[in-house]
Amino acid sequence: xxxxxxRPDALAPALRVNLYSDTQTKPSxxxxxxxxxxxxxxxxxxxxxxxxxxCDRMAALLGKxxxxxxxxxxxxxxxxxxxxCRRGDEVLAHATAHxxxxxxxxxxxxxxxxxxxxxxxGGQFDAETLRAALRERRRxxxxxxLVEIEQTANLGGGTVWPLDRLRAVCDAAHxxxxxxxxxxxxxxxxxxxxxxxxAEMAAGCDSVWLDFTKGLGAPLGAVLCGSAAFIDAxxxxxxxxxxxxxxxxxxxxxxxYALDHNIDRLAEDHANAAxxxxxxxxxxxxxxEAPETNLVFFDTExxxxxxxxxxxxxxxxxxxxxxxxxFRARACTHLDVDRExxxxxxxxxxxxxxx
Numbered sequence: 001x002x003x004x005x006x007r008p009d010a011l012a013p014a015l016r017v018n019l020y021s022d023t024q025t026k027p028s029x030x031x032x033x034x035x036x037x038x039x040x041x042x043x044x045x046x047x048x049x050x051x052x053x054x055c056d057r058m059a060a061l062l063g064k065x066x067x068x069x070x071x072x073x074x075x076x077x078x079x080x081x082x083x084x085c086r087r088g089d090e091v092l093a094h095a096t097a098h099x100x101x102x103x104x105x106x107x108x109x110x111x112x113x114x115x116x117x118x119x120x121x122g123g124q125f126d127a128e129t130l131r132a133a134l135r136e137r138r139r140x141x142x143x144x145x146l147v148e149i150e151q152t153a154n155l156g157g158g159t160v161w162p163l164d165r166l167r168a169v170c171d172a173a174h175x176x177x178x179x180x181x182x183x184x185x186x187x188x189x190x191x192x193x194x195x196x197x198x199a200e201m202a203a204g205c206d207s208v209w210l211d212f213t214k215g216l217g218a219p220l221g222a223v224l225c226g227s228a229a230f231i232d233a234x235x236x237x238x239x240x241x242x243x244x245x246x247x248x249x250x251x252x253x254x255x256x257y258a259l260d261h262n263i264d265r266l267a268e269d270h271a272n273a274a275x276x277x278x279x280x281x282x283x284x285x286x287x288x289e290a291p292e293t294n295l296v297f298f299d300t301e302x303x304x305x306x307x308x309x310x311x312x313x314x315x316x317x318x319x320x321x322x323x324x325x326x327f328r329a330r331a332c333t334h335l336d337v338d339r340e341x342x343x344x345x346x347x348x349x350x351x352x353x354x355x
Contacts, residue, residue: 016318017341017348019276022186022214022269022294022334031217031257038253043069043245050249054256058223061259062184062208063199066231067223069252070243073185074098076209076224077148078106079237080181083230084146084207087112092133092173093148096123096155098183110241114142123156127168134176147173150183151201152190155324158273158295160190163201170204182208185222189215189293192266206230215266215294216258217335220251262335269294272333272342279346280331283353294333301327303353313352319345 018024027035041047055067070076077099081091091107093099095117099107107113118125118133135141149169153159170180182205191198202208207226212218224234238244273291280296281288285303288296300307307329311321322330331345 014318015320017337017345018320019331019333019337019345020320020322021332025214025217025334025336027217027219027254028335030261031254034257035250035253038249040247040249043248044239048247048249048252050256051245051252054252055223057256057259058210059225061198062202062210062225064202064208064225065228067225068231068234068238069245069248069255070209070222070224070238071220071245073183073209073211073213073222074103074106075238075241075243076211076222077103077181077183078110079234079241079243080207080209080224080226081107081111081113081146081148082237083234084179084181085111085113086143086145088142089113089145090135090142091115091146091148092118092130092144092178094118094120094123094125094150094153094156096153097148097150098154098185099148101155113146115148116144121156122159123150123153124159124161124165125169126165127172130169130172131176144176145178147178147180148183149180149205150185152186152193152293152295154185154295157289157297158186158189158291158293160194160292161201163194163196166201167204174204179206180204181206184208185211186214186293188263189266189270192263193270193293212255212258215269215334216255216262218251218254218258221248221255223255265335266294269333269335269337272337272339273331275339276331276333276342276345279342280349283346283350285353286349296331296333297324298329298331299327300329305353310349310352313355314345314348317348317352319348321345 038050059067173180209224211222273294277288287299307323
């Protein structure tokens with residue numbers, strides 16, 4: 001097994017349609033111009049006015065007292081766990097959560113906590129499932145201190161947690177004396193899809209973050225929000241983990257641009273995902289999970305190929321998707337893929353399977 005990022009094959013064709021992830025987006029010329037015009041200072045010393053503007057705006061957007069700018073969403077998750085928990089504690093999250101499946105075992109490696117994976121369709125669980133997983137508080141049981149929610153649920157198919165379920169889970173956690181953390185990597189996709197304000201979605205959460213490098217199109221950055229006391233404690237872990245920055249306003253400016261220009265347009269990505277799903281459903285042997293946001297998951301077993309084999313064939317046609325299992329594939333729509341790209345991708349899948 002290799003832990004080194006794979007470099008692009010120099011002989012492979014240039015990508016025409018990149019559906020690998022919304023992390024693949026490139027900053028637009030207007031976003032780059034905003035970055036170049038940003039007023040800068042030393043973020044670690046609290047002297048960067050653009051970072052301050054972003055954090056103030058994010059705290060207001062998510063209904064929290066304070067916020068901190070961080071390089072990545074994974075760092076947001078891990079700093080939140082480190083701040084909420086002590087070594088030996090237990091975190092409750094869905095079994096397919098990002099902190100379980102995609103952060104290199106960081107909760108155990110960095111925070112010394114265990115994660116209890118909860119079942120539930122679509123990457124979600126309900127209050128009854130949470131209550132059933134609560135342990136009797138005793139000396140030989142790990143203290144359960146944190147419940148983690150992922151909005152949208154990535155491996156669940158990009159599903160949106162309904163507001164009533166969110167509230168019930170948060171209430172159950174708080175009744176048990178636990179804090180609630182929301183992984184809001186694609187929170188604004190959920191906001192646009194459900195028509196529910198971000199602050200309302202995050203109201204029951206003690207901490208929440210938003211990623212700017214996915215559908216919002218920025219090259220770097222995420223913002224973690226919570227109470228003033230929580231963010232003060234999180235800053236210590238930001239420092240310890242090497243997340244303190246210098247002239248970070250150049251990246252914060254991209255995030256501010258995204259807030260102004262790239263939220264409402266997420267509806268276009270959702271519409272493109274629906275169009276992609278409709279087209280793929282008409283390809284013999286492909287079984288498609290109905291998308292709720294910008295993630296389209298589909299099964300290739302009926303077509304007689306593995307997801308990886310299909311992905312390899314599509315790469316040769318300059319179309320890229322990601323694989324999430326032996327037969328489970330994912331296509332992610334974003335601001336760099338238009339409706340023409342969707343039609344190209346559907347045709348490429350048909351051709352790849354016909355071959």
